[in-house]
Amino acid sequence: MEDDYKNEKGPPPPYPIPMIPTHRPPPSGIRIPLQINSTFPDLTYTKAPPSYDADGVSPVFIGSAILERSVHPCKIAPHLPIPCRVPYGNTELEHKGRYDLLPFDPETMEWVRTSLGRIPHDREPVAGGYEENGEKLYHAMGRVGGAWVPGKTGEHLGGCNVAFGNGEHIITKGYEIL
Template sequence: MEEDYKTDRGPPPPYPTPMTPTPRPPPSGIRIPLQLNSRIPDLRSTRAPPCYDGDGVSPVFIGSAIFQSSVHPCKIAPHLPFPCRVPYAGTEVEHQGRYDLLPFDPDAMEWVCTSLGRIPQGRYPVAGGYEEDGTNLYHARARVGQTWVPGKTGEHLGGCNVAYGGQEHVVSTSYEILCWRSATHLGKDK
């Protein structure tokens, strides 16, 4: 029977085996590309939001805003007229270009407390973007009052920068950086 299959139809199709490697998502995770007038997908795609706005009800997602020569981690608040907000130059920039929503996957990602722009030892932060000079930026979140707000961090920033209430807030201690739960994701298992 196998001989007939080979001669009539070519070789049998390859079947996954336990040794077949599972493709890994990129270090920045699998993202949902959006524009200013895009509709935010449902929770099956976005997963549960990692934050809520000051009202305690409106979801706030994490993402990356794409500029001409840089990409900045941002917050995505679908209830706002300009949902993509970037902390930059002391203000809350209402980004009107393309941005990518990063679904928060608690099975693969976790928030890790840090301070002063440090990457916690032995941890692998989720890539969030880069400055114009190529310096890495990572997803982070910090409290403004009682509200967790997504933003950005990097060793050169010395803290976490978030956009909230029309301003850029800089939090230098006790904020959280988004990290992969294990190095398996990046192919760095020991």
């Protein structure tokens, strides 16, 4: 059976193909599991990047990094040697373990402006992870140095935390939550 697949369609991709839902996606979205040595999926699977790095051309995607006792929303920048970057502990943590890419789907997702860790009224934020103590984390995006950078937010954070330029930046006003 595998040989038939190869003959007709080429080799299977080196990562799981996300199923196309016939119903509403789960609150955490449909994700693509990756690791530091994974072949980065093409735009057919990742969809268009929601942002670009400070150079204006290098795509940056939304993700969740799986840490030892928590899961943190992060940015995924495939042009960097270690693509998964997490705002964590006042630094830009280069994550070398498993992480999941969340393709941004404008038909089922939207960016909503907010401030101070607030969840916008009548909106359901996309789950991005959780702290060690169980507090919820959501995907967010804040502006640093002219670039929109994916990161994390939560009511307990009071803002949006993003990893950029080897540091963790905290944006309290005018960021967006997914």
